[in-house]
Structures are given as structure tokens and as C-alpha cells.
Amino acid sequence: MKPILRWSIMAVLATVLYGGPSYADLSEPDQNTLTKNLETLAKGWSQADASSAFKIFRQNSYAREDYSKFFKDFFQHQAFTDHLKVYFGYLGFAFSEKYQDIRQKVNPALAEVLANKLLKPFDEQGQQLAEWFEQNPEEARSFFNQLAFLNQYSQTEAIAINLRRVYQYIWQQIPLVDAPIRDNNYQWWPHIKQQLAINYLDANQSQVPNELVGHWGGRRQKLLENYGLLLLDNDQLLDHEVKQISQLISKLPKQLLNIRFIHIQTQHSQLIKRGVVNSNEVVNTYESNTVSLSLPKLTSVNSDLVVKRPATSSVAARQHFLQLLLAELGKELAKRQTANAKSKTKLGQTVVVDGELASSISSWLFATHQTLANAVESWQQGQTGAIKQLFRVAELLSEGKPKTIAFDFASEKISFSLLKLARDEEGKITSLVTTQAQYDFTYDESGALVDIKII
Numbered sequence: 001m002k003p004i005l006r007w008s009i010m011a012v013l014a015t016v017l018y019g020g021p022s023y024a025d026l027s028e029p030d031q032n033t034l035t036k037n038l039e040t041l042a043k044g045w046s047q048a049d050a051s052s053a054f055k056i057f058r059q060n061s062y063a064r065e066d067y068s069k070f071f072k073d074f075f076q077h078q079a080f081t082d083h084l085k086v087y088f089g090y091l092g093f094a095f096s097e098k099y100q101d102i103r104q105k106v107n108p109a110l111a112e113v114l115a116n117k118l119l120k121p122f123d124e125q126g127q128q129l130a131e132w133f134e135q136n137p138e139e140a141r142s143f144f145n146q147l148a149f150l151n152q153y154s155q156t157e158a159i160a161i162n163l164r165r166v167y168q169y170i171w172q173q174i175p176l177v178d179a180p181i182r183d184n185n186y187q188w189w190p191h192i193k194q195q196l197a198i199n200y201l202d203a204n205q206s207q208v209p210n211e212l213v214g215h216w217g218g219r220r221q222k223l224l225e226n227y228g229l230l231l232l233d234n235d236q237l238l239d240h241e242v243k244q245i246s247q248l249i250s251k252l253p254k255q256l257l258n259i260r261f262i263h264i265q266t267q268h269s270q271l272i273k274r275g276v277v278n279s280n281e282v283v284n285t286y287e288s289n290t291v292s293l294s295l296p297k298l299t300s301v302n303s304d305l306v307v308k309r310p311a312t313s314s315v316a317a318r319q320h321f322l323q324l325l326l327a328e329l330g331k332e333l334a335k336r337q338t339a340n341a342k343s344k345t346k347l348g349q350t351v352v353v354d355g356e357l358a359s360s361i362s363s364w365l366f367a368t369h370q371t372l373a374n375a376v377e378s379w380q381q382g383q384t385g386a387i388k389q390l391f392r393v394a395e396l397l398s399e400g401k402p403k404t405i406a407f408d409f410a411s412e413k414i415s416f417s418l419l420k421l422a423r424d425e426e427g428k429i430t431s432l433v434t435t436q437a438q439y440d441f442t443y444d445e446s447g448a449l450v451d452i453k454i455i
Contacts, residue, residue, distance in 0.1 A: 026056070037049040038053060071109055089152060121143060154199075160205075164203045167203055171215075191296075194298055197215070198261055229249060236264055241322075244322065245325070261300060261304050263307070303335070326362040357389060357392055365409075372390060419434050439452060
């Protein structure tokens, strides 16, 4: 891959994110007011300041470059805090459909400045960037928040191609930053690098960037190449666990798999030179007053799975981790099924997950044969819910075809087998044939299940 030059990135940002006719800058009173508003909002929500800033952002007399010049000056000494990320996310995405001036002027202006700010630490800190982030956690959090905002913004504006160039340039600098690192005592840099990878992948929906593929090896690389899926575990998973995840993903319907990354959080404490890490929290042990720093959540414009993994390597612990993973995967597939059933899902719309369906999917993925046998036994005892949910899972995973996959996990391996389906003219499942048994289903004239025969 040909290296992206620094000047070419600046040219892209200047002409595409920033371009347009030139107008007067913001008036001095508006600059002062907007500065005060945003400084307050950087610390927490204020309806008065939010409304005041909104009026200035809606001024017809101002153009995109006016806001760009203001943001460039404002963010020279102002971190992009959690509160500002929430405010601009709310401003840019809740109102952008209704207020085109915000969509066409404020959003692009802020994106230009934040994209430029991403480049600055790499230019100034070079190989010392990882150490600099550890010593300047506010700067690290600001950098992370910029990534999160730009990722969300790139999906609602036609600038993804330009952000891809920015991310490509940054990712090509990562080996330089990684080179002097000799231990795993860094907390911010690995976390930021993971979000960078998500951003770069999200901006390349149709293909996986070569730089990302080359960063991971083995089965993690195959997951990325074949399914566009990042397994972010900081190499904590055992080889057979990665193999199980890879095998599972390979058997699922691709159109249901809208997962961009799986983030594995290790549940244990480890001593590091700057403090103690417990799950996603860093506790500074050198200060007289203990300070807890919570790392921000990794985010994607697509779905993701976050699973906590116990530190112990016992069979029971690994089995528990696998069940947690399958539970989260069941929720995701149930959510996708619900979303796909809608004629249109609006940006930011929450998709309510069918809990029973999600649980049934998870059980199917963990032990199909036992789940089927349990559902039939429950029906024979007068409880119809389990078999109804199982039929839904079979239809979902078979995609209307006469066959699907049965799953069975053991502590160290996963096995797959063919499961055949038969349907009547109305599409009702009349038979399920596994490698262990055949189940025939009979319905009455109203369509109610009245008999199950096990052969």
C-alpha cells in the first residue's frame, strides 16, 4: 500500500471538508457568546447555553468556513470532552434532518477541525505518543471522543472517502508508535488504537483496509478478512477460544451478522507501573487520594458485542464465557431480525429486542439437540412457548431453506451437523431431522400444533 503523505491529507481536508465561498467571520459578540456557551457545555449540560449556541449555529449570515475558523481557534486549547461529544452529537444528528443549515455548515466545519486535531498528536509526539497519552489522560480522552464523533458523523454525510484517507495516514503511523513499546503497561494507547481500527473499518464498508489486515494474525486476521469482524481481546483469549468464535461466525447467515467488533473485557486485576487495572477501570496508586479513571466505551456505527471473560482458565470459567458470548450474540441476531422486519428504521431509533427469541437463539447456538429435546418435552407437558420460539429460530437461521446448522459446544471444541426442515403449503414446519432424531409436527385446521412424533 502506497503511503499517504501528510500534505495530501491537509489538501483533502481543506478542499472537501472546508471548501466553499468565503464570508465574514463570526461577529465578536457571537464569538464571545459561543465561546462561553461551549466552555460551559464542556463541563456539563446547560439548557440556557445550549439554546444560546443553537441560535448562533442557525444564523443565515454565517457560512461553513466561519464556523470552521471559530472551531479551529476554540479547540486549540479546549478538549473535546465527553459532554461536548454528547452535545454535538445531539445537535448534529437530532436536528440535522430538520435544520439543513446545521447539516451543511456546522457539522462539516466541526468535522474538519476534529479531523485535523487527530493528526496533531502524531506530528508532535511521534514515537512517544503512547507515553504522552498515559501522562495526559485528558488529551487521550479528547482524542478518543473525536474518533467517536467522526465515526458517527461519517455515516450521515458524504465524507467517508475523505476520512478514509485520514485514517489510512494515521494507521500507517501506528507501527512507529508501537515500536518503542516493550510491555503492556499502557492503557490509553491500546484502547485508542482499537477505536481507530473500528473507525477505519466503518469508513470502508465495502472492503477491509490492507493496513488493518496486516496488523492482526492467524484466526483474528481471517475473521477480519472474511467477515469484516474485529476481535478485540488484546490477545487474552486462548487459541481454542478464538477458534470456537471463528467456527461459530462462519456458520451464521451473513445478512444477520451486522457485527463490527467483539470486545473481550478481562475480569481480573493486574499490577502495572502506573496503577491497577480492573476490567475497564484504571486506579492510580501513586496519588494520595485514589482516583478512578473509566475508559470510554468502544463504539461502531454497526452493532458490536461486549463480553466479560473471567481470568481463570478452568473449564467451568471458559464454559461460562462462551455462554455469555452466545447470550450477547443471541440478542444481536434477535435485534437484526426485528430491524429487518421494519420497513424503515430511522437514525438513532432503538430496536427493542425480543428477549425470549434472543434466549432461544443463544440456546440453539450452544446445544441445538438438547434445546430441541427440551422444547418438545415442555410442549408435551402443556407449555407451548419454547417450541414456538424454537420454530422462530429455525426459520431465522435457515432463511427459508430446507436445511440449517445444529450446534453443539463442548469445553474445548464445537461440532456442527446438518438439520433438515420440511414445511407444508402454508410454510409451517412439519419436520425437523437431526443426526440424533426426527421430529414430525401435526397441526389442526386452525393451524395449532396438536401432535409431535419422535422417530
